[in-house]
Amino acid sequence: MTGAPADPLLAALLVALEGVRDPELDEPITALGFVSSCTRSPDGVAEVHLRLPTYFCAPNFAFLMVADAYDAVAAVDGVRAARIVLEDHFAADAINAGVAARAGFAGSFAGEAAGELDELRAGFLRKAVLAGTDQVCRPLLGAGRDPADLARLRLGDVPPSPELRRLRRRRAELGLAAGDDAPLLIEPGGGGGVPGGAAPLYLRKARTTRVNIEANTGICRGMLRHRYADAGLGQTSVEDR
Known part of the structure; x- marks a missing residue:
């Protein structure tokens, strides 16, 4: 539509x-x-x-x-x-x-x-937080920041972006800290910050979660278009504007 x-x-x-x-x-x-x-x-x-x-x-x-x-x-x-x-x-x-x-x-x-279905919803939100963290962290890593450096950052240290706004929303929905003083890397299940030594494994998990979600999204879009000839790509999300 x-x-x-x-x-x-x-x-x-x-x-x-x-x-x-x-x-x-x-x-x-x-x-x-x-x-x-x-x-x-x-x-x-x-x-x-x-x-x-x-x-x-x-x-x-x-x-x-x-x-x-x-x-x-x-x-x-x-x-x-x-x-x-x-x-x-x-x-x-x-x-x-x-x-x-x-x-x-x-x-x-x-x-x-x-x-x-409250726990089911919370489980998917935890995955969304991990995927959103990867979206925010990839440009920082590409600019030369290392994982341990990211573990020291707060949300307020990250340049504004649609990805950061989306991550803040998902964290707030899950009851996690989402203000400027909150750590960028946070455990979705427990709410604590991620130590520098654990940051590489955490970021790999975040990347895998994002890739899996995006792959499933592509599969679902394709199946919908195959099932319904009039199914387009849909409308632009408010979060992405």
Whole structure:
């Protein structure tokens, strides 16, 4: 779905949807092309249709995106009611009904789900922090800084960039320090800074995490375009502007 709508409410809905990310890929569902349509009725009912790269995408990932889309759309001023429709997915009926009823993941898959998805979301955020750290550190390493030097840096020492802004957001979402005095290299699971001696291994892990996420993103984009002939590259993310 591309193009900027003239309707201010539709434009606001798309901005809200830009804040909804695929939890595994850490990219907005709009940028990935997962939003197939977004409409609103004259009386303020917003309806969003989502589609994923495969019929068997993991239901927990799908549920997070549908639930997050519902929350984002329902919070837009002027929206009286929100309806999010996941299409062409084996668990679409259960997910759509569960999100509409605000039943949670376990309630939507009664007898099949062991619990809610908070830890799953946190795990993906930890990976996003590692990947984001690599994005911020690569230019510094390319400019001649060594890993031990990076371990001494604070976020406020790093030149401003979209990558740094994104890293700060992900760290804040995970409850990690994201201010200027926070260490650049930080353990996503524990929150402590990384000693200089451990920095090379930490940075290799961060790079591997980024490469894996980017590879999976490319695969998902390709599968979506193969599945739906009209699926383009999606919209530009607000974070990347």
